[in-house]
Amino acid sequence: QSVLTQPPSASGTPGQRVTISCSGSSSNIGSNYVYWYQQLPGTAPKLLIYRNNQRPSGVPDRFSGSKSGTSASLAISGLRSEDEADYYCAAWDDSLRGWVFGGGTKLTAL
Amino acid sequence: QITLKESGPTLVKPTQTLTLTCTFSGFSLSTSGVGVGWIRQPPGKALEWLALIYWDDDKRYSPSLKSRLTITKDTSKNQVVLTMTNMDPVDTATYYCAHRGGHVLPDYWGQGTLVTVSS
Numbered sequence: 001q002s003v004l005t006q007p008p009s010a011s012g013t014p015g016q017r018v019t020i021s022c023s024g025s026s027s028n029i030g031s032n033y034v035y036w037y038q039q040l041p042g043t044a045p046k047l048l049i050y051r052n053n054q055r056p057s058g059v060p061d062r063f064s065g066s067k068s069g070t071s072a073s074l075a076i077s078g079l080r081s082e083d084e085a086d087y088y089c090a091a092w093d094d095s096l097r098g099w100v101f102g103g104g105t106k107l108t109a110l
Numbered sequence: 111q112i113t114l115k116e117s118g119p120t121l122v123k124p125t126q127t128l129t130l131t132c133t134f135s136g137f138s139l140s141t142s143g144v145g146v147g148w149i150r151q152p153p154g155k156a157l158e159w160l161a162l163i164y165w166d167d168d169k170r171y172s173p174s175l176k177s178r179l180t181i182t183k184d185t186s187k188n189q190v191v192l193t194m195t196n197m198d199p200v201d202t203a204t205y206y207c208a209h210r211g212g213h214v215l216p217d218y219w220g221q222g223t224l225v226t227v228s229s
Contacts, residue, residue: 002156037157044206044219045157051213073142087159092214098170099147099159099215 003028004102011108012079014035020105022072022089028100032092034072039086039104048087049074076096081109112136114146114220115205118215121134121226122197128225146190146208148181150203151222154208158203162210163190167204199227 006022012018024030034052037045047056048064052072064075076083090100118130130148138143146160162170163183171179180193190207204224208216 002158033214035213044217044222045219046219047213050215050217056217078210090157090215096173098162098172101149101151101157103156103161 002103003096003100004091006087006089006102006105008028008103009106009108012076012106013110014079015080016077016079017077018079019076019108020074020087020089020107022074022102023054024070024072024091024100026070027095028070028091028093029067031094032095034065034067035090036063036074037088039088041085045088076107079109083107084109085087112209112211112218114209114218116207116220117182118205118223118225120224121228123229124198124227126132126197128160128194128197128201130141130194130205130207130223130225132192132194132220133141134188134190134207134220137209137211139163139183139188139190141165143211146183147208147216147221148190148192149150149208149216149219151198151206152203155203159203161192186197201225202227208212 019075036049038048039045052067086104093100114134145164148160163181204222206222207220209218
């Protein structure tokens with residue numbers, strides 16, 4: 001059972017805008033930055049969004065993040081087939097004094 | 111360029127101790143603020159944080175696994191070692207090490223190593 005809660009799956013048609021939610025608590029998302037990772041099949045996770053809404057160099061601006069209270073969201077606009085992957089949210093947890101991850105959301109481009 | 115690579119046994123028997131090594135380049139674990147953590151992922155399942163060691167040798171462990179884990183660093187060799195005792199088939203997973211620098215959470219990950227626990 002993951003500390004952060006994500007929907008197990010999400011889908012959209014190419015070109016569509018898709019959002020993935022991430023719910024936590026006051027000890028993690030509520031008081032710390034949210035990070036998002038993309039994991040393509042058979043590969044290691046890759047940092048997609050840091051500090052709630054910042055993109056590392058090389059990440060397309062189709063990907064955006066937001067946070068409100070104890071929840072966060074990842075939005076993907078102009079969905080492409082190559083965006084099919086598992087997406088994980090993560091944060092620091094002040095109570096556990098460590099990293100916590102969501103259960104992951106499998107994104108499918110229909 | 112920051113890179114990390116995990117190494118260790120691919121197969122361990124139940125009750126044995128697992129020792130994994132993370133060998134990295136492109137950064138120093140003696141630099142203020144830097145850390146290296148371990149995360150695992152059972153086949154088809156989610157990521158789970160295990161342990162984290164900082165440049166000043168501060169160590170953090172997942173509360174649920176703390177009694178079984180030990181993390182150490184060898185700054186001169188650019189290595190971080192994770193040991194996990196009393197391995198069980200449910201510990202079968204891909205184990206990743208990851209760099210934590212200016213961000214609170216990992217920004218660079220190793221490729222991962224699959225460890226299977228079976229008799």
